[in-house]
Amino acid sequence: MPKLMKQVLALRRAKSYRRAYNDAEFLSRPENRPIRLQLELLKPETILAEHGVKTTVVVFGSARTLPLDEAQDRVKKLTAALRKNRDDKELKGKLAGARRLLRSAKYYEEARKFSALVARNGNFGSAHFITVTGGGPGIMEAANRGAWESGAKSIGLNITLPCEQGPNPYVSPEFCFRFHYFAVRKMHFVMRARALVAFPGGFGTMDELFEVLTLVQTGKKRRLPIILMGRKYWNDVMNFRNMAKWGYISYEDLDLFHFADTGEEAWEIIEKFYRKNPRELE
Secondary structure (H helix, E strand, O other), X not given: OHHXXXXXXXXXXXXXXXXXXXXXXXXXXHHHHHHHHHHHHHHHHHHHHHOOOOEEEEEEOOOOOOOHHHHHHHHHHHHHHHHHOOOOHHHHHHHHHHHHHHHOOHHHHHHHHHHHHHHHHOEEOOEEEEEEEOOOOOHHHHHHHXXXXXXXXXXXXXXXXXXXXXXXXXXXXXXXEEEOOHHXXXXXXXXOEEEEXXXXXXXXXXXXXXXXXXXXXXXXXXXOOEEEEOHHHHHHHOOHHHHHHXXXXXXXXXXXXXXXXXXXXXXXXXXXXXXXXXXXXX
16 A cells, blocks of 8 residues: 555656646647747736736837946946056957947937836827836836836836846836747737837847838838937938838838937827827727
8 A cells, every 4th residue: 555655646746747737848848839929928918908008109229228327437447447458359349349339328318218208198098108118228228217217117028038138127017028939029019009119229129120110011010100219320220211212112111210319309209190190099
């Protein structure tokens, strides 16, 4: 009998005996990817619906952008370090990069101001706008921070990366989500979006921006204000007019987006759009 009891206990500890939904190892198997995709779609959707979140303003931008004081401090420290090691090529490269990022620190403050404007003014009839970001550092942090400082909630759609990116401290805890799949994360950016503001950024920002432009261009997503923050940056890195010149987009597609340089200017574009097109909020 003791031997049989030991056998029963061993069976209960067996991997096969685990409940399927509690078995992380089983759920992580390659053939169960469709289940994981569905769960990543369902969890944020369920929670946001429970809280009545229906309309969002999406803010994209570089994770590398620092607040002005931090950017200045980084340049100061690297300059001091280079004085002690004038031939250090690695330090020279870091200082050059820090100086470049110092020039873009102004966008951190503009993102912060913009989301504060959303928090204070984002009510159009029954529609209430809430800011959503990727939940990480840089421009994302700035936008979540602006909402937090205004006493408003905001959403962070964080993602697991090789260089672990944790959520910034300004995301509302009940709206702090973590994804594995970029595709599902991007769906959640777009599903409730009623405006998009893209600050200067790299591959990730471009990927997210062009996804939305393509969806609107092809009619898969309703028309919404798409604002490129920082005319100088966007005109320097992207020549949209030449895309039309070569025939790969139409000249009418150039009307899908606007340029702005300040948070106030971006918000004015959104307000004007919905005063003119209130049905787009339905």
